[in-house]
Amino acid sequence: MKKLPKAEIKAIIRGADDLIFSGGRSLLAKVLKGSKEKKIYELKLDKSPVYGYFSGQKIDDVLAKVNWCIKNGYLDIEYDYRLPLLVYTPKGWEIEKDIYSDELLEQINEVCFTKEYEFAKQLKDRNRELILLLLDKIETSGRKQYVPFLMEWKKIDYKKVKKRINSVICTLNEEQ
Incomplete structure (x- = not known):
């Protein structure tokens, strides 16, 4: 994946907001995909304005887009012991x-x-x-x-x- 449209970058960054310092890439991909997984509802992540934004796509494709945002400096991963958690980079936070x-x-x-x-x-x-x-x-x-x-x-x-x-x-x- 060489480039993402600005609207998709914004959706990924917006979706990450509820997961900053509390969730990782996979959970973000599930939110963006619109997963019906019990954990999504328990954490009220289905209330995110971008829940299901990529509903017509495969979860692996959504995860690849999340990874692209990390690789290109919009999001980053910090570890809480062994648990990888999403954080905003300065570039991502501005958006x-x-x-x-x-x-x-x-x-x-x-x-x-x-x-x-x-x-x-x-x-x-x-x-x-x-x-x-x-x-x-x-x-x-x-x-x-x-x-x-x-x-x-x-x-x-x-x-x-x-x-x-x-x-x-x-x-x-x-x-x-």
């Missing part, structure tokens, strides 16, 4: 951060529509880089509809995040 921040932004859009701001509590204690990228995307949107949500979020997060939220609110309120 996952972008994908995941888009997913969070979609959820925030729904929250802004329903005005049920409890979702803000789920953003606290998330990876700081991810949260700052999410806030950059909100700021870039220029959409004032986010301000009430940001006001609620600001009440519960840490000082550095509050400062960035304040900055985003100011930018959104300044834009016409």
